[in-house]
Amino acid sequence: MCKKLYQLLLLAAILSVLAACGGQATPQVLEKVVTQVVEVQKEVTKVVEKQVTTVVEKEKEVVVTATPAPAGGGETIRIGGLGPLSAPGTVVGGIAMQFAMNLAVQDINEAGGVLGKPLELIFADTEGLPERGAAVARRLIQENGVVALAGEYHSAVGLAIAEVARAKHVPVLFSETWSDKITETGYPEVFRIAPASTMVSRATAEWLAAVGAKNVVIIAENTDYGIGAVEADRKFYEEAGLTVQDAIFTELGTQDYQPILTRIQAMTPPPDVISVQVTGESSYNLERQITDLGLAPNENTIGIANQVAIQPEFWESVPTGEYWVFSLVGLPPALYNDTTRHVAEEYQAAFNSEPASYVLESYDTMWILADAIKRAGTTDPDALIKAIEETDMTLAQGHYYFKYTSANPVPGDGSVPKYMWHQWPDPAVVLLQYYERGQDWKDAAVIWPPVYQTHGTSHIPYGEKP
Template sequence: MKKYLFWFAVVLMLVMPAVSGAAPLNQGQDYVVQADDWLSKLAEKFLGDPLAYPAITYYTNQKNAEDESYAKISNSDVIEVGWKIYIPTQEEAQAYFSGSVQKVGEGTIKIGALMPLSAPGSVSGGTAMKAAFEIALEEINAAGGVLGQPVELIMVDTEGLPERGTAAMQRLINQDGVVGVVGEYHSAVGLTAKEVAHDNHVPVIFAETWNDNITAVQYPEVFRIAPVSSEVAEVDANFLQSVGAKYVVIMTENTGYGIPAAEQTEARLAERGIESDTYFADLGTLDFAPVIERIKAGPKPDAIWVLLTGETSFNFEQQAAEAGIGPQNLLMICNQAAADSEAFWASVPDGNLCVWRRIGLPQQLWTDATKAFAAKYKEKTGKATPESFAMEAYDSLKLMAQAINEAGSTDPDAIINALENITYNGALGTITFPYGLKNPVPEDMDPKWWHQFPDPAITMVQYTEKGQDAADVTVVFPEKYKTGELIRP
């Protein structure tokens, strides 16, 4: 967050649920959905607040009950071109959020889900997570829901921004009344969202947020199934040592993930006698020419390690390739967003020989649960294999649902207790949380292991053909998972 005044404005918006920031609508209006419309975009355009979209859903469905020419919105994240919907006035939206009208979804168990669906966040990552959440939701409700009631999943776009994530968590908890929250891709969002979860005593399971401090603060409400950044840095350094690297360039982002991840990687490399220099860019940077020229002006690196995330990483990787320092010129470890092979090749056509980090069981070790999810994910998205962040999103929601059922209640303390004692078999394997309230982290262990899934598999894989599908990559590290040798540029 760059401006404290902006932060204050966000907080003020949440304290006063009235929709603000746009010229008030004096009367509601009909609207026909256009290409690339999202309800959150329409809420921002007409009501001045992207998080006011539930009011559009509610009033459109009220209209549908009287006039079938209006759409019936069963999922606020899925609207179709040509649908006729109703945009309420700000007074009507205020009435909805103040509770003076009955809200959609009464009689359901409400769970919130965070993900980036707009820039500067990782749109490809958020889109994958959204598809995975929808698969999990369908399975949960087909199996009878939670506590005998259907689950209503309220998905919110965080844009990868801490302030937006904070506002989304406040809205989910204080206005939508969710009993738990799952998901999120960006650590910067997770770092602020966890504070809201803690302040409101609502359990949250983070899916793809790696920053150590997310669990190291040891909040009772906070759980994580993604790996911790410092452990990933250890694998990264071991890989670079195995290929004989002596000097490495780290390209990272100015975020709550990128800064500590670079520091941890630098430290692990130094322990192995590997020198490094780190370069920084903001999330969402489009033009990397200046930083690429600085890299080229320095010593030639044995490898470039990309800690940028999402589409920002694609921008750097392709521009580096065009400048002669891409994966076909020297060893480049691309961001794990490369797991979305369709998005990667569309954005990084010169990305062959890119090495990238994959989280989750190698395909030869997939469980029945992994295979079942992968089949549904392929049917839904057309992708041959699910990305790690899709598996994490799927598991986070299924895990929360199982915990609520085992708790027999939506009481937060009961859910937290259930999560601490849970054994869940999912797409990532068997998930447990060994350390927490009942079994504190030992004094000689890092506090990051609090409510942390300790066993996510981490492998290094490589594209070996242009246009190759992520399902067909070669596992090049570590030795116990290898399916082939690293191809050096």
């Protein structure tokens, strides 16, 4: 009885303590609240981790790689290289351009460098995106201290880079941006040794007129390059007596072209020509689908591929791509000089293929800039721009000079196209045609202009051999 009474009294005491300290239940509630907060904190942590990851990726995109530090270390003169090393850009082009620039820097440094210092290349990945191109150009100038910019493959990216070069007053020498708009700006900082789209369009129009084509369908990417190329094509095709039956624009990176190709299938009669003005890997995909559907090349329709058909990757994507025609900017191997052969041998050893025009252009840009710095005796931008304008040297692509400069402006009467400002006037543009499956581009027939023809014909009909 006493024992039970004691237990009851003890229980009552405990309850009274709990009642008096009603807040004591709070720790249990707080534990639940804290548990919930911790769970939320974990979720926030995950979000932050994703954000940090994105920042890290951006850092990698901004400056992808630099050339190894020159032997002996010390101060260097830095040039910023630009090109697409990641999709959706033309990766094969960016890799080739970076290789050529590194080769040129190596050769320049072996020859003694510039102004007693080694030249250093810092190459940035533009991804083929205008906003990325602008961002990496700013970073190269502001953080890496480059004295000039060079390269780039895509015209839309080049236009964005040109605005940065103008704003920062740093010269840029473009290797492979064809849009007329690149040099039409008239910016003192902007130079180009690749051809303007109009130069290529004129050559193609002259060839099509010579082979008797009448109606052309153009499939172009919806970018500054594609839009500009179509405008130039229309102008010169019409002057040559051809009709642009349709111009179809598509987004870069499109995978399925069936909807637009169905439109072409329904045309009666079929077009005499289907011309692809889509760049990079996207062009391979489009050309394969055109070939698989039997739209071109065939007995009735000529197929004109993008210039990257020169690469071995064309055959990987378009295994039945014989008879496609494509342009080559630059000289055929038979007209290589010693510098061209040097670059070609090094490129062949690294990639087991001949260099495309943008490889040779990229190599030459480094030498043009190094030569200008040497003649200027300084990296001051005004002095450097003036020295680039006065370029007079022979490299892998030929003899370089700029006819229209601050000392000889483009006439305002329209007699000279505006794109000739700081434009190399003499890039060679030839048309080649495959006629066997898996054919090396060096064995393809040079069909235009007649002075460079290798097989005595301006066109090899589908199914025939020259």
